[in-house]
Amino acid sequence: MIAGFAILLVLQLAGEVTARGLGLPVPGPVLGMAFLVVGLAIWARMGGSDPVAAEAPLGRVADGLLGSLAILFVPAGVGVVQYLDLIAAQGAAIVVTLVVSTVVTMLATVATFRLIKRAMGRGGEEETP
Amino acid sequence: MTASSLWVYLSADPLFWLTLTVVVWLVSDRIALAFGRHPVVNPVLIAIVLVGAVLRLTGTPYKAYFEGAQFVHFLLGPATVALGVPLWRNRAVVRREIVPMVGALVVGSVVAIVSAIGIASAFSASRAVVVSLAPKSVTAPVAMAISESLGGLPALTAALVITTGIIGAVVVTPTMNALGIRDWAARGFAVGLASHGLGTARAFMVHPIAGVFAGIAMGLNAIVTAILVPVIVGLLP
Numbered sequence: 001m002i003a004g005f006a007i008l009l010v011l012q013l014a015g016e017v018t019a020r021g022l023g024l025p026v027p028g029p030v031l032g033m034a035f036l037v038v039g040l041a042i043w044a045r046m047g048g049s050d051p052v053a054a055e056a057p058l059g060r061v062a063d064g065l066l067g068s069l070a071i072l073f074v075p076a077g078v079g080v081v082q083y084l085d086l087i088a089a090q091g092a093a094i095v096v097t098l099v100v101s102t103v104v105t106m107l108a109t110v111a112t113f114r115l116i117k118r119a120m121g122r123g124g125e126e127e128t129p
Numbered sequence: 130m131t132a133s134s135l136w137v138y139l140s141a142d143p144l145f146w147l148t149l150t151v152v153v154w155l156v157s158d159r160i161a162l163a164f165g166r167h168p169v170v171n172p173v174l175i176a177i178v179l180v181g182a183v184l185r186l187t188g189t190p191y192k193a194y195f196e197g198a199q200f201v202h203f204l205l206g207p208a209t210v211a212l213g214v215p216l217w218r219n220r221a222v223v224r225r226e227i228v229p230m231v232g233a234l235v236v237g238s239v240v241a242i243v244s245a246i247g248i249a250s251a252f253s254a255s256r257a258v259v260v261s262l263a264p265k266s267v268t269a270p271v272a273m274a275i276s277e278s279l280g281g282l283p284a285l286t287a288a289l290v291i292t293t294g295i296i297g298a299v300v301v302t303p304t305m306n307a308l309g310i311r312d313w314a315a316r317g318f319a320v321g322l323a324s325h326g327l328g329t330a331r332a333f334m335v336h337p338i339a340g341v342f343a344g345i346a347m348g349l350n351a352i353v354t355a356i357l358v359p360v361i362v363g364l365l366p
Contacts (some may be wrong), residue, residue, distance in 0.1 A: 008207040029209035030348040036213030062214035070330040075198035081181035081196030082286035093252035101244040109237030110319035115227040
């Protein structure tokens with residue numbers, strides 16, 4: 001458990017240091033995610049035991065954290081409450097922009113994804129196993 | 130000890146706010162479960178409203194609340210790193226979808242930025258507000274940095290980012306179902322791109338593959354948006 005958590009923290013720290021050091025516009029944890037995938041690829045090539053198995057320390061911590069991902073947004077979300085006046089001051093414009101832009105973005109993304117698959121002759125693969 | 134002196138003690142104790150966050154979450158999650166995890170009954174939104182109401186009613190400043198809640202908030206970092214685990218487990222599926230992902234990433238990222246700027250401009254919002262809105266689809270720390278560097282209001286951007294996340298998490302399931310899209314990779318990628326971590330949290334609730342692709346989209350869109358927003362805002366009159 002602690003070993004798995006330590007791996008995540010070390011990689012997050014490595015990500016933060018790299019992002020700061022090189023002045024990259026990427027959040028440290030996102031770089032840490034990339035480092036984790038690279039690390040797992042190297043580990044697999046060296047023929048180590050599966051570190052992401054559900055019962056391995058890393059697998060257990062990752063499953064635990066991602067299974068509770070939603071609650072982690074509550075503290076930041078409550079922070080919105082203190083800006084309600086700021087949002088209200090901008091009026092309907094902001095709310096309309098957010099709703100319409102979010103829906104349009106989602107539609108454009110999913111449509112492009114599906115159209116490219118169809119163009120590749122894989123349009124029939126609806127459900128990924 | 131009187132009730133009011135007990136309250137003075139409790140409200141200054143981070144443990145109280147941490148406990149409140151966790152307990153309110155359990156209640157909110159139960160409510161969502163009771164509604165069969167209907168997309169409109171979003172547990173994050175319920176928890177935010179309930180905790181927000183407690184803060185308003187008790188006149189507690191957010192800073193005092195965050196003293197306790199930060200321990201939950203802090204786990205967002207390791208959780209983001211942990212997204213690499215399901216990504217690696219599903220690497221075969223991910224590899225097959227690389228071409229559609231790249232195309233959807235570029236189109237989605239441009240549409241997210243241009244539509245936000247376009248609609249807000251049509252409402253003749255001020256330039257600071259338009260800039261604050263432009264990076265709304267990406268994870269908060271990146272969006273705030275982009276907004277600040279271009280003369281936006283980082284605090285407003287943070288609020289807009291969270292609101293975008295909640296909107297995405299609420300509308301994704303009804304929208305995709307209405308369109309009859311059953312491709313979990315495409316659905317997850319779209320919600321992760323449009324509404325970052327909150328969309329990703331929703332995707333994981335719906336389907337593990339959707340969660341994996343949402344996490345990838347969130348990470349990639351943070352990078353692409355950080356590059357594109359300054360360019361697109363530079364084109365504004």
